[in-house]
Amino acid sequence: MHLPLPSTAITLLLATLPTSSSTPTMGFIGCSMAENTAQGYLTVDGQRMWGPYGTGGMVVQSWTTTSSPSWQLFDAQAAKYGLPSAVWVQFCIYADPGITYDEAQLLIANARQHAAPGARVYVTGQPGYEGDGVCARAGKDGPAITAGMARRVAEDEKLNVTWPGEFTLRKGEVLADGCHANVAGLEALGRQAVAFWG
Numbered sequence: 588m589h590l591p592l593p594s595t596a597i598t599l600l601l602a603t604l605p606t607s608s609s610t611p612t613m614g615f616i617g618c619s620m621a622e623n624t625a626q627g628y629l630t631v632d633g634q635r636m637w638g639p640y641g642t643g644g645m646v647v648q649s650w651t652t653t654s655s656p657s658w659q660l661f662d663a664q665a666a667k668y669g670l671p672s673a674v675w676v677q678f679c680i681y682a683d684p685g686i687t688y689d690e691a692q693l694l695i696a697n698a699r700q701h702a703a704p705g706a707r708v709y710v711t712g713q714p715g716y717e718g719d720g721v722c723a724r725a726g727k728d729g730p731a732i733t734a735g736m737a738r739r740v741a742e743d744e745k746l747n748v749t750w751p752g753e754f755t756l757r758k759g760e761v762l763a764d765g766c767h768a769n770v771a772g773l774e775a776l777g778r779q780a781v782a783f784w785g
């Protein structure tokens with residue numbers, strides 16, 4: 588005998604299905620600005636990259652030591668989704684201490700160590716601000732310094748990383764703190780991420 592499912596059971600079944608059809612295969616590291624991007628990426632239906640996982644305040648120095656609390660958070664994501672086949676390394680800084688080339692290289696090496704063998708590594712700076720926008724915590728030249736570092740490591744062939752371009756927040760897309768994205772900015776960052784790596 589074949590009983591039809593009551594409609595409440597069907598509703599329950601549908602409610603338990605994940606809204607996203609695929610498991611994300613791309614990890615990321617960075618600070619709240621990477622988190623902003625991951626938030627926006629979800630709102631524009633990005634499928635490849637992980638959602639936000641609590642990386643607020645995690646500037647470059649949070650990721651230079653491979654066993655740091657930040658990398659432990661990353662590993663928890665990798666345990667959930669599988670070792671990522673690609674990782675976005677965002678260089679995000681406080682004006683002081685900023686970032687050195689050695690630190691940039693450490694982030695790339697650590698990303699490789701925490702990802703699947705042969706994983707593709709993307710590098711970018713933190714988002715730039717259109718016009719005279721300044722994120723005081725990163726310093727007036729913070730975005731340009733991090734973007735310059737991303738270009739520099741991408742030119743170093745032995746590091747084998749991909750620079751897809753830089754993120755930009757326009758006027759009207761930034762919160763009063765001068766750094767973070769508002770709702771429109773989140774979506775803008777998400778769309779830029781989709782354009783960079785799908």
Ligand SMILES: *[C@@H]1O[C@H](CO)[C@@H](O)[C@H](O)[C@H]1NC(C)=O
Nearest residue numbers: 705706707708746747748749
């Ligand atoms: C460079 O990275 C790509 C992934 O982007 C990987 O497939 C390739 O094996 C790497 N090359 C070397 C020499 O490690």
